[in-house]
Amino acid sequence: MTEFDRLGGGIEWIDLEFVQRERTPRHAIEVGIQPHLAGLSLSNTKQRLEKLGVERSRTAIHNWVQKADLQPAGDKAPNQIAVDETVIRINDQRHWLYAAADPDTNEFLHVRLFQTRTTQLTLLFFCELRDKQQVEQATFLVDGAHHLKAALERLGLRFQMRRHRNRNAVERVFREVKRRTSSFSNTFSNVEPPTAESWLQAFAVWCNQCQT
8 A cells, every 4th residue: 555545545434423513624624533543643644734724733633533432343243353462552551452353354343452461351352342243153363372262261252273374464453553653652642541542443443444
Protein backbone atom coordinates (compact mmCIF):
# COMPACT_ATOMS: atom_id res chain seq x y z
CA MET A 1 0.00 0.00 0.00
CA THR A 2 1.41 3.41 -0.99
CA GLU A 3 1.56 6.33 1.42
CA PHE A 4 -1.10 8.11 -0.65
CA ASP A 5 -3.40 5.10 -0.37
CA ARG A 6 -2.86 4.94 3.40
CA LEU A 7 -3.78 8.58 3.90
CA GLY A 8 -6.42 8.93 1.23
CA GLY A 9 -8.70 5.96 1.84
CA GLY A 10 -12.45 6.05 2.33
CA ILE A 11 -14.02 7.55 5.42
CA GLU A 12 -17.51 6.01 5.35
CA TRP A 13 -16.55 3.65 8.20
CA ILE A 14 -16.20 6.51 10.69
CA ASP A 15 -19.28 6.80 12.93
CA LEU A 16 -19.92 10.44 13.81
CA GLU A 17 -22.95 10.22 16.07
CA PHE A 18 -21.08 12.43 18.55
CA VAL A 19 -20.80 15.21 15.97
CA GLN A 20 -24.10 16.76 17.07
CA ARG A 21 -22.15 18.46 19.84
CA GLU A 22 -19.30 19.59 17.56
CA ARG A 23 -18.95 22.93 15.78
CA THR A 24 -16.69 21.40 13.13
CA PRO A 25 -18.18 20.19 9.80
CA ARG A 26 -18.60 16.43 9.68
CA HIS A 27 -16.37 16.01 6.64
CA ALA A 28 -13.56 17.91 8.32
CA ILE A 29 -13.75 15.61 11.34
CA GLU A 30 -13.61 12.54 9.10
CA VAL A 31 -10.65 14.02 7.22
CA GLY A 32 -8.98 14.59 10.61
CA ILE A 33 -9.57 11.10 12.02
CA GLN A 34 -8.65 9.01 8.97
CA PRO A 35 -5.13 10.32 8.21
CA HIS A 36 -4.17 10.41 11.87
CA LEU A 37 -5.02 6.73 12.29
CA ALA A 38 -3.28 6.05 8.97
CA GLY A 39 -0.01 7.47 10.21
CA LEU A 40 0.02 11.25 10.27
CA SER A 41 1.06 12.94 13.50
CA LEU A 42 -1.43 15.26 15.16
CA SER A 43 0.63 18.23 14.00
CA ASN A 44 0.61 17.09 10.37
CA THR A 45 -3.09 16.25 10.56
CA LYS A 46 -3.70 19.77 11.87
CA GLN A 47 -1.82 21.19 8.86
CA ARG A 48 -3.84 18.99 6.51
CA LEU A 49 -7.07 20.43 7.93
CA GLU A 50 -5.74 23.98 7.64
CA LYS A 51 -5.38 23.44 3.87
CA LEU A 52 -9.14 22.84 3.88
CA GLY A 53 -9.68 26.08 5.75
CA VAL A 54 -10.41 24.36 9.08
CA GLU A 55 -8.47 25.62 12.12
CA ARG A 56 -8.45 23.08 14.93
CA SER A 57 -5.95 22.20 17.64
CA ARG A 58 -4.11 18.91 18.01
CA THR A 59 -6.12 18.29 21.18
CA ALA A 60 -9.38 18.66 19.23
CA ILE A 61 -8.23 16.10 16.65
CA HIS A 62 -7.16 13.70 19.39
CA ASN A 63 -10.56 14.15 21.06
CA TRP A 64 -12.38 13.34 17.81
CA VAL A 65 -10.72 9.93 17.75
CA GLN A 66 -11.69 9.33 21.37
CA LYS A 67 -15.29 10.49 20.97
CA ALA A 68 -15.84 8.42 17.82
CA ASP A 69 -15.34 5.30 20.01
CA LEU A 70 -14.45 3.15 17.00
CA GLN A 71 -14.58 -0.62 17.59
CA PRO A 72 -13.97 -3.62 15.29
CA ALA A 73 -17.26 -4.76 13.80
CA GLY A 74 -19.10 -7.63 15.48
CA ASP A 75 -21.04 -10.72 14.44
CA LYS A 76 -18.21 -12.26 12.41
CA ALA A 77 -18.02 -16.05 12.11
CA PRO A 78 -14.37 -16.92 11.37
CA ASN A 79 -13.16 -20.48 10.94
CA GLN A 80 -9.94 -19.72 12.77
CA ILE A 81 -8.91 -16.99 15.20
CA ALA A 82 -5.29 -16.07 15.83
CA VAL A 83 -4.74 -14.68 19.34
CA ASP A 84 -1.67 -13.09 20.84
CA GLU A 85 -0.55 -10.39 23.23
CA THR A 86 2.34 -7.96 23.25
CA VAL A 87 3.80 -5.36 25.59
CA ILE A 88 2.90 -1.71 25.05
CA ARG A 89 4.66 0.95 27.14
CA ILE A 90 2.58 3.89 28.29
CA ASN A 91 4.34 6.52 30.38
CA ASP A 92 7.14 4.00 30.99
CA GLN A 93 4.67 1.47 32.40
CA ARG A 94 4.22 -1.99 30.85
CA HIS A 95 0.74 -2.83 29.61
CA TRP A 96 -0.45 -5.87 27.71
CA LEU A 97 -2.22 -5.49 24.38
CA TYR A 98 -4.42 -8.50 23.56
CA ALA A 99 -5.68 -8.96 20.02
CA ALA A 100 -7.70 -11.54 18.11
CA ALA A 101 -7.55 -11.58 14.31
CA ASP A 102 -9.08 -13.63 11.50
CA PRO A 103 -6.08 -15.12 9.63
CA ASP A 104 -8.14 -15.51 6.46
CA THR A 105 -8.86 -11.78 6.21
CA ASN A 106 -6.19 -10.26 8.54
CA GLU A 107 -9.01 -8.35 10.24
CA PHE A 108 -9.08 -7.54 13.93
CA LEU A 109 -11.95 -9.17 15.82
CA HIS A 110 -11.27 -7.76 19.28
CA VAL A 111 -8.65 -5.60 21.00
CA ARG A 112 -8.08 -4.93 24.70
CA LEU A 113 -5.37 -3.34 26.83
CA PHE A 114 -4.65 -4.61 30.34
CA GLN A 115 -2.23 -3.39 32.99
CA THR A 116 -1.13 -6.94 33.75
CA ARG A 117 -1.35 -10.40 32.23
CA THR A 118 -3.27 -13.05 34.16
CA THR A 119 -5.48 -16.02 33.37
CA GLN A 120 -8.48 -14.13 34.76
CA LEU A 121 -7.95 -11.14 32.47
CA THR A 122 -7.32 -13.49 29.55
CA LEU A 123 -10.64 -15.16 30.37
CA LEU A 124 -12.31 -11.74 30.34
CA PHE A 125 -10.81 -11.04 26.90
CA PHE A 126 -12.18 -14.30 25.49
CA CYS A 127 -15.59 -13.77 27.08
CA GLU A 128 -15.83 -10.31 25.48
CA LEU A 129 -14.74 -11.79 22.15
CA ARG A 130 -17.35 -14.54 22.43
CA ASP A 131 -20.07 -11.97 23.20
CA LYS A 132 -19.05 -9.90 20.18
CA GLN A 133 -18.27 -12.52 17.52
CA GLN A 134 -19.53 -15.99 16.56
CA VAL A 135 -16.63 -18.04 17.87
CA GLU A 136 -18.18 -21.29 19.11
CA GLN A 137 -17.24 -23.20 15.93
CA ALA A 138 -13.86 -21.51 15.45
CA THR A 139 -10.44 -22.96 16.21
CA PHE A 140 -8.19 -20.62 18.17
CA LEU A 141 -4.55 -20.48 17.13
CA VAL A 142 -2.31 -19.71 20.10
CA ASP A 143 1.30 -20.12 21.13
CA GLY A 144 2.32 -22.16 24.17
CA ALA A 145 1.32 -19.51 26.75
CA HIS A 146 -0.36 -21.19 29.74
CA HIS A 147 -2.84 -18.36 30.40
CA LEU A 148 -4.20 -18.54 26.84
CA LYS A 149 -4.69 -22.30 26.95
CA ALA A 150 -6.14 -22.23 30.46
CA ALA A 151 -8.73 -19.59 29.57
CA LEU A 152 -9.79 -21.39 26.38
CA GLU A 153 -10.10 -24.72 28.20
CA ARG A 154 -12.25 -23.11 30.88
CA LEU A 155 -14.62 -21.78 28.20
CA GLY A 156 -14.67 -25.06 26.28
CA LEU A 157 -13.33 -23.46 23.08
CA ARG A 158 -11.21 -25.38 20.58
CA PHE A 159 -7.59 -24.38 20.10
CA GLN A 160 -4.37 -25.43 18.43
CA MET A 161 -0.84 -24.40 19.29
CA ARG A 162 0.76 -22.63 16.34
CA ARG A 163 3.86 -20.47 16.24
CA HIS A 164 3.87 -19.64 12.54
CA ARG A 165 1.74 -20.00 9.41
CA ASN A 166 -1.80 -18.82 10.18
CA ARG A 167 -0.62 -16.93 13.27
CA ASN A 168 1.45 -14.63 11.04
CA ALA A 169 -1.61 -12.44 10.52
CA VAL A 170 -1.79 -11.24 14.09
CA GLU A 171 2.01 -11.00 14.31
CA ARG A 172 2.07 -8.69 11.26
CA VAL A 173 -0.62 -6.59 12.89
CA PHE A 174 1.42 -6.36 16.09
CA ARG A 175 4.50 -5.22 14.18
CA GLU A 176 2.53 -2.33 12.74
CA VAL A 177 0.98 -1.51 16.12
CA LYS A 178 4.41 -1.42 17.76
CA ARG A 179 5.75 0.76 14.96
CA ARG A 180 2.93 3.23 15.48
CA THR A 181 2.97 3.16 19.28
CA SER A 182 6.73 3.56 19.68
CA SER A 183 6.05 7.30 19.97
CA PHE A 184 2.62 6.98 21.59
CA SER A 185 3.60 8.60 24.88
CA ASN A 186 5.24 11.44 22.99
CA THR A 187 2.16 11.96 20.85
CA PHE A 188 -0.23 12.18 23.81
CA SER A 189 1.45 13.53 26.93
CA ASN A 190 0.38 12.02 30.24
CA VAL A 191 -1.86 9.53 28.46
CA GLU A 192 -4.08 7.28 30.58
CA PRO A 193 -4.53 3.59 29.74
CA PRO A 194 -8.22 3.97 28.72
CA THR A 195 -7.17 6.68 26.25
CA ALA A 196 -4.47 4.43 24.83
CA GLU A 197 -6.92 1.54 24.55
CA SER A 198 -9.47 3.71 22.73
CA TRP A 199 -6.81 4.82 20.24
CA LEU A 200 -5.64 1.24 19.67
CA GLN A 201 -9.21 0.07 19.05
CA ALA A 202 -9.72 2.90 16.56
CA PHE A 203 -6.44 1.96 14.90
CA ALA A 204 -7.73 -1.63 14.63
CA VAL A 205 -10.83 -0.38 12.81
CA TRP A 206 -8.65 1.56 10.36
CA CYS A 207 -6.51 -1.57 9.79
CA ASN A 208 -9.65 -3.55 9.03
CA GLN A 209 -10.70 -1.02 6.40
CA CYS A 210 -7.35 -1.49 4.68
CA GLN A 211 -8.13 -5.20 4.24
CA THR A 212 -11.43 -4.60 2.44
